[in-house]
Amino acid sequence: MATLNPASESPSEEGTRNVPWLYSSLDNDPKCLDTSLNFFFINFCNIRGLTSNFHSVEHHLSSTKPHLLFLTETQLSEATDISPFSVPSYFLYSHFLSKAGCCAYVRNDLTCSRAHALKSSEFSTIWL
Secondary structure (H helix, E strand, O other): OOEOOOEEEOOOOOEEEOEOOOOOOOOOOHHHHOOOOOOOOEEEEEOOOHHHHHHHHHHHHHHHOOOEEEEEOOOOOOOOOOHHHOOOOEEEEEEOOOOOOEEEEEEOOOOOOOOHHHOOOOOOOOOO
């Protein structure tokens, strides 16, 4: 994953950007990837296959260190063992489905739990 602007490119070439919880314009701001600031960084990517793009996910998490990374279209079966997709310093919440699926990488320094009461069998979602 190359960092071209303040945005890092996803494997599908859709831009993702570290966005602080309090919205402000970060275009052309080199501080947008500065994790020493008091921001909460949430990243999203339509990964279009976690298996084929896992190396890019690992690189993104280790280089930009977002607090949360949400991925859609993971395209893994429900019975998939999640251990090969583990990343140091992150907890993986998954809802894998063979032609859909999603997951969330949550940094280990955050307190987070799954909200099972909000789960729906109609949608591929994760409630945290």
